[in-house]
Amino acid sequence: MEESRGLVKHILIAKFKDEIPPQKIEELIHGYASLVPLIQPMKSFHWGNDVSIENLQEGFTHVFESTFESLEGVAEYVAHPSHVEFANAFLPSLEKVIVIDYKPTTVNLS
Numbered sequence: 513m514e515e516s517r518g519l520v521k522h523i524l525i526a527k528f529k530d531e532i533p534p535q536k537i538e539e540l541i542h543g544y545a546s547l548v549p550l551i552q553p554m555k556s557f558h559w560g561n562d563v564s565i566e567n568l569q570e571g572f573t574h575v576f577e578s579t580f581e582s583l584e585g586v587a588e589y590v591a592h593p594s595h596v597e598f599a600n601a602f603l604p605s606l607e608k609v610i611v612i613d614y615k616p617t618t619v620n621l622s
Contacts (some may be wrong), residue, residue, distance in 0.1 A: 520585065521580075526575075544557065552579060555580060557578050561573060
């Protein structure tokens with residue numbers, strides 16, 4: 513089994529349902545960001561809209577990235593009551609979602 517310690521990135525790629533208005537999406541993003549101070553293992557949160565020019569996004573429009581110090585931290589986040597409550601409000605707004613957890617590898621070019 514892979515070492516559980518070390519930086520872990522939690523990536524969620526989302527396609528919101530067409531009927532979800534932009535204001536609701538903004539509220540959901542704010543709710544996602546508000547988890548950082550509530551869930552100790554969650555060290556940072558970044559998000560962005562798709563700006564691709566390659567047209568390969570298959571309808572996905574938003575990317576959310578959270579950083580954790582370990583796989584156990586991701587597990588604690590997933591089970592945390594604040595995350596569960598948020599997920600129950602967030603997921604019904606999505607048409608499609610992909611979630612990937614990975615341990616980043618740094619490439620030194622020098």
